[in-house]
Amino acid sequence: MFGFDAIELARIQFAFTVSFHIIFPAFSIGLASYLAVLNGLHLWTGREVFLKLFNYWKTIFAVAFGMGVVSGIVMSYQFGTNWSVFSDTAGPVIGPLMGYEVLSAFFLEAGFLGVMLFGREKVGPRLHFFATLMVAIGTLGSAFWILSVNSWMQTPQGHAINEVGQFVPVDWWAIVFNPSFPYRLVHMVLAAYLTTALVVGAVGGWHLLRDRANQASRTMFSMAMGMLIVVAPLQIVAGDFHGLNTLEHQPAKIAAMEGHFEPHPEGGAPLILFGIPDAENETVNYAVQIPYLSSLILTHDLTSPLPGLKDFPREERPPVGIVFWSFRVMVALGFAMLGLGLWAVIMRWRGTMYDRPWLHRAAIAMGPAGFVAVLAGWITTEVGRQPWTVYGLLSTNDSVTAVGASAVGASLLAFIVIYFTLFGAGTFYILRLMGKRPDDGTPVSGIGPTRTAGVTPAPAFDDKFIPAE
Amino acid sequence: MVFDLAFIWAGLIAFAILAYVILDGFDLGVGILFPLMPTEADKDLAMNTVAPVWDGNETWLVLGGGGLFAVFPLAYAVVMPALYVPIIVMLLALVFRGVAFEFRWRTRRGKFLWDLSFFGGSLIATFAQGVALGALVQGIAVEGRAYAGGNWDWLTPFSIITGVALVTGYALLGATWLVMKTDGPVRAIAHRLALWIGWATLALIGLVSLLTPFLNPLYLDRWFRFPNALFSALVPASVLIVAFVFLKGLRENRDTWPFRATLALFVLSFIGLGISFYPYMVPPSLTIWDVAAPDESLLFLLVGALVLVPMILAYTAYAYWVFRGKVDPAGGYH
Numbered sequence: 001m002f003g004f005d006a007i008e009l010a011r012i013q014f015a016f017t018v019s020f021h022i023i024f025p026a027f028s029i030g031l032a033s034y035l036a037v038l039n040g041l042h043l044w045t046g047r048e049v050f051l052k053l054f055n056y057w058k059t060i061f062a063v064a065f066g067m068g069v070v071s072g073i074v075m076s077y078q079f080g081t082n083w084s085v086f087s088d089t090a091g092p093v094i095g096p097l098m099g100y101e102v103l104s105a106f107f108l109e110a111g112f113l114g115v116m117l118f119g120r121e122k123v124g125p126r127l128h129f130f131a132t133l134m135v136a137i138g139t140l141g142s143a144f145w146i147l148s149v150n151s152w153m154q155t156p157q158g159h160a161i162n163e164v165g166q167f168v169p170v171d172w173w174a175i176v177f178n179p180s181f182p183y184r185l186v187h188m189v190l191a192a193y194l195t196t197a198l199v200v201g202a203v204g205g206w207h208l209l210r211d212r213a214n215q216a217s218r219t220m221f222s223m224a225m226g227m228l229i230v231v232a233p234l235q236i237v238a239g240d241f242h243g244l245n246t247l248e249h250q251p252a253k254i255a256a257m258e259g260h261f262e263p264h265p266e267g268g269a270p271l272i273l274f275g276i277p278d279a280e281n282e283t284v285n286y287a288v289q290i291p292y293l294s295s296l297i298l299t300h301d302l303t304s305p306l307p308g309l310k311d312f313p314r315e316e317r318p319p320v321g322i323v324f325w326s327f328r329v330m331v332a333l334g335f336a337m338l339g340l341g342l343w344a345v346i347m348r349w350r351g352t353m354y355d356r357p358w359l360h361r362a363a364i365a366m367g368p369a370g371f372v373a374v375l376a377g378w379i380t381t382e383v384g385r386q387p388w389t390v391y392g393l394l395s396t397n398d399s400v401t402a403v404g405a406s407a408v409g410a411s412l413l414a415f416i417v418i419y420f421t422l423f424g425a426g427t428f429y430i431l432r433l434m435g436k437r438p439d440d441g442t443p444v445s446g447i448g449p450t451r452t453a454g455v456t457p458a459p460a461f462d463d464k465f466i467p468a469e
Numbered sequence: 470m471v472f473d474l475a476f477i478w479a480g481l482i483a484f485a486i487l488a489y490v491i492l493d494g495f496d497l498g499v500g501i502l503f504p505l506m507p508t509e510a511d512k513d514l515a516m517n518t519v520a521p522v523w524d525g526n527e528t529w530l531v532l533g534g535g536g537l538f539a540v541f542p543l544a545y546a547v548v549m550p551a552l553y554v555p556i557i558v559m560l561l562a563l564v565f566r567g568v569a570f571e572f573r574w575r576t577r578r579g580k581f582l583w584d585l586s587f588f589g590g591s592l593i594a595t596f597a598q599g600v601a602l603g604a605l606v607q608g609i610a611v612e613g614r615a616y617a618g619g620n621w622d623w624l625t626p627f628s629i630i631t632g633v634a635l636v637t638g639y640a641l642l643g644a645t646w647l648v649m650k651t652d653g654p655v656r657a658i659a660h661r662l663a664l665w666i667g668w669a670t671l672a673l674i675g676l677v678s679l680l681t682p683f684l685n686p687l688y689l690d691r692w693f694r695f696p697n698a699l700f701s702a703l704v705p706a707s708v709l710i711v712a713f714v715f716l717k718g719l720r721e722n723r724d725t726w727p728f729r730a731t732l733a734l735f736v737l738s739f740i741g742l743g744i745s746f747y748p749y750m751v752p753p754s755l756t757i758w759d760v761a762a763p764d765e766s767l768l769f770l771l772v773g774a775l776v777l778v779p780m781i782l783a784y785t786a787y788a789y790w791v792f793r794g795k796v797d798p799a800g801g802y803h
Contacts, residue, residue: 063575066568067567074561076534085615095535095542099538102536106532111525113525114521117521166763422565422586423568
């Protein structure tokens with residue numbers, strides 16, 4: 001179909017559905033933690049502004065979480081429909097990890113979600129805080145297991161291969177805590193927190209531009225910028241460590257990220273800032289580079305050897321152009337996040353953080369940056385793993401189901417049309433919810449257990465949640 | 470019968486699938502009946518009865534898929550490609566109905582679209598599940614470690630019948646759930662529907678039960694040869710008792726009875742399926758032991774399951790308890 005064969009279509013389909021899916025968890029992991037913090041702060045301080053912010057973000061969370069759930073169910077079946085050989089071969093090792101994800105994380109978040117969204121009046125503020133906390137822990141637990149699975153595919157260990165060619169577990173500890181897992185977990189959880197901080201900051205900035213005295217807008221902007229200045233530098237350090245780990249275990253990926261075709265056995269590799277990699281001729285055209293810097297970053301000295309793509313046979317190299325560029329997009333956005341955080345912290349120090357329209361506009365512009373960076377980072381690591389599904393052991397071409405290109409192509413088309421339509425509508429609704437003021441002066445309902453149970457005004461019937469059409 | 474890890478896991482996966490069928494069954498059923506709710510307020514109420522729990526219900530589907538992947542990877546790798554079309558259709562339909570839960574509260578102009586999406590998604594997802602079940606019962610061609618049939622092998626008169634049967638069955642779960650959880654016009658409509666859907670469900674269970682034994686000599690043996698038939702006959706006998714309780718509950722306005730009786734009907738049908746299937750996981754060629762992952766995998770996940778599944782059941786029960794009783798239309802979850 002369209003000149004693609006079944007393998008390419010299956011790869012495009014997986015890339016498409018997983019890219020759409022990761023957008024929602026990247027946001028909801030951070031947002032669940034933020035909701036738990038807001039709920040806890042309200043319980044602790046009794047300040048109404050925290051409950052207002054909680055209710056405001058809770059509605060947005062519900063829409064995003066729903067989309068995350070349904071796009072996630074698709075993922076749990078797509079391994080079987082399109083990648084059945086991979087499922088049969090790697091199932092005994094990664095299947096139980098995903099089983100733990102469902103049992104310890106998905107049920108926890110789904111089980112307490114109803115209480116968190118609808119049950120505050122029925123269970124009281126303390127149990128409601130507990131339910132929110134369980135949802136947040138559930139989202140983090142899910143990140144733990146799924147990143148362990150992905151990391152094992154990147155840096156497999158702790159397994160053997162049985163007589164029918166399946167990977168079988170030998171040492172579960174080694175499998176779960178495989179070499180790249182700790183780095184990837186930290187990197188992704190920080191990314192989720194950054195993504196959420198940027199979205200919250202953008203919404204805060206948007207409302208500060210309209211009314212800089214609004215307490216709820218101020219509080220959320222301040223919390224988001226505070227998060228940013230703490231997490232952005234941590235993320236840059238974590239990314240550096242992750243890179244060192246990748247150099248150790250997946251040197252071909254690093255060579256593609258750096259655009260290094262030539263190996264540098266004596267070190268001193270230059271950092272290619274920009275350029276156009278040409279895989280055919282094994283060179284980077286129009287390269288703008290800084291001498292020695294790549295070696296300095298990757299080996300922390302000037303003389304250690306650095307491999308290049310020419311160290312690997314052509315058929316074992318990842319597609320260098322995609323990896324090279326997606327990596328640069330991620331890094332550039334990471335530093336832009338740090339810049340925004342620094343700007344905000346300086347303005348806070350001068351006491352003018354809420355009075356700087358350009359700072360607020362910059363926060364709005366950076367609102368989607370986390371999503372772009374997360375996608376770029378995942379493209380880097382997943383495309384960089386090619387041509388393998390299980391690195392060095394099982395090739396992508398050997399992993400696919402022998403379904404015809406017509407079936408894969410037709411389902412791909414359906415996924416594209418339906419995801420863009422439905423999740424496009426969802427994004428529109430989320431943006432519209434974000435356009436509503438977090439605090440329009442009306443007192444918040446249902447503050448404590450003293451309220452009669454079951455008389456919450458329904459936000460859906462409440463005009464402030466549906467703008468005039 | 471061998472009481473080993475693979476056997477225990479077959480039981481646990483069967484439990485997860487049954488839990489999924491009855492739990493998501495009633496909320497899919499509410500979706501199937503959605504267009505029959507006359508007013509906007511009735512639709513709101515019907516949806517609010519399931520809004521706090523549907524997400525947890527659907528997690529059992531993830532456990533069914535993820536669990537199969539974990540402990541019976543070969544079955545997962547054979548069944549998913551064999552049922553490629555119905556599975557993809559089911560997943561996409563679930564997307565339509567899942568997003569509707571939140572989206573329909575976020576717009577007035579487009580609300581009817583999300584009502585349609587909720588209904589259509591529920592109906593198609595259910596039909597696809599029924600078709601997939603029928604296709605599995607009639608058997609899947611396997612060669613080596615892979616599915617050996619074509620893209621459309623699943624499509625037969627039998628699988629269409631099981632599709633229709635499951636739509637009817639879920640609609641019955643939905644109707645009796647609404648009888649139990651609501652008052653007023655919604656309950657009245659659901660009460661009327663439950664009787665007719667109940668008869669239709671019983672008729673379709675009978676039809677599928679009559680057709681099934683002739684698909685596979687093994688099934689015939691289980692149901693009609695002495696002494697197996699003696700035990701197997703307990704199932705249809707129990708169905709008659711349950712049908713009696715169902716009708717009595719409806720007639721005497723005991724509002725929790727019809728739902729409980731329908732649950733029992735599903736459990737019995739599921740047991741009937743198990744009687745036909747055992748010891749096969751992918752009939753007619755792969756048994757539970759053929760498809761099981763190595764013991765190290767089974768044991769590793771079993772340790773977690775023994776701790777976590779009781780916890781899951783406990784907090785799921787708690788969530789249902791929080792939202793117990795008839796739903797107050799003025800309460801407005803949303």
